[in-house]
Amino acid sequence: MYAGSPIRPEEVLYKTDHSLIDQSMHARMGATTLNGDGFGFGWYDGSRPPGLFRGTGPAWSNRNLREISEHLETGLFFAHIRASTGSAVQETNCHPFRYRNWLWMHNGLIKDFPRIKRELALAVEPELFPHMEGTTDSEMMFYLALSLGLRSDPPKAVARMVGHVERVAAEHGIADPVQMTVATSDGARVWAFRYSTQRKSRSLFYSREIDALRALYPENPTFQRLSEETRIIVSEPLGDLPGAWQEAPESAYGIVQPGEDRIAAFEPEPV
Template sequence: MCRWLVYSGSPLLLEEILYKPVHSLIDQSRHARLGVDTTNGDGFGVGWYGVGEVPGLFRAVGPAWSDRNLHELAAHVSSPLLLAHVRSSTGTAVQQTNCHPFRFGRWLWMHNGSIARFATLKRDLMLAVDAELFPAMEGSTDSELMFFLALTFGLRDDPPRAVARMVGLVEAVASRHQVAEPVQMTVATSDGSTVWAFRYSTRHESRSLFYSTEIRSLRLLHPEIPALRLISDESRMIVSEPLGDLPGAWNEVPESTCSVVAGGEDLIHAFHPEPPA
């Protein structure tokens, strides 16, 4: 599987988020604690919002822990909204176009999990992608296909419903092919102003996902940490696994939910797939 994180809040250098925490995403690329695989070395990617309409994107096929270009970039790029991912392939090729996050216009998308027996379901799912969107698909992963199905079903207008329709379709196609428990996912997507994060699996035993405690509460819990005074109240993180062991800093995202982060407001809604009509 994979590990990922989202940061939203005060502009920070990427290295402050990717490298400096005790159990940073770079550390998780070698020493994941809660993932299916300890090592996530089948490529990585970073997407960030800053100057311009389209988010920046840097992806590579090597392991994140040894990529000098990533380290150099992280020391010089600052962003108020960052999505980062380290990959452990579930069977598709290790190539740049299969590295997360995936981008379409202002939208970024990344995924941890899999579609069971993807090779069996792939053709039917591909045919459901909008013909105008299809040429923009570059890779061969189930994760990118999930993204383009969500775009087909209205991600740009109503992300929760679009993802619900996407999952509903995957489960319906899997049922026709007698594939049990097809969906396993934690997904993050953003348009540059709002972040949506989903934790769902058909068997209701989803991969780990956590969100950070609000900064004001953390300042009260840990007045001894100066860095907490430098981050704005609206700063938030969503992570596959905690970036350290600071007491009170992390909370588990509930099973079968959609979390929304926008301007420091945190909302968590129940998530249910929507089967095709």
């Protein structure tokens, strides 16, 4: 996820030492090294619902992704590379997912999802249910969060969503059901969550403040031209610049917004 000064997304997707495209082939911290079961790219231009481009093939070989990332400019975009945890490789299962002005992407899984899928689906609001297009646990989490108040209070809605999933899983004898890092946005702010029931969550990193990076690397031209509001949130650092990346705390969420960003503890809530 990138938020800040408008850039061409190729700067993040292709041009860093450990870019997202490199991670799709050589992930260092993920559950799998290879992430070739599809990809997605979502972006905001400030006046309309976000654009969305997804494909079922690997990101590293998609010529249209390279074309788009080289030619458009945006100050807020999501990018995702997928390694399926069991659901079909199809376009509607690729992240990010979109509902009106909201984007959502997820790294992780709901354990034994097929066993509790029906019961979870019954908690999705009837008016939202027709908008679900795919079959993934990740999209289910999105629509549960929307049903539980994402549009008015994202941290509370995600906490209630996780609490609901954990309760349903417990009723079916499923231990440690939730593994997630999640990013979501309404186009103005971004929320990122790191949590797992077992408290051993997938990796999540965020970039340090730009003024600190300028002080550390005064010769880097990229840091000199980005605004102080610029932030990048990633599963793995995009390069090996010492001091440039900080690991998100376990069981926490952060808000990237105009003005002061914030990090707080995250705990599931009963529904």
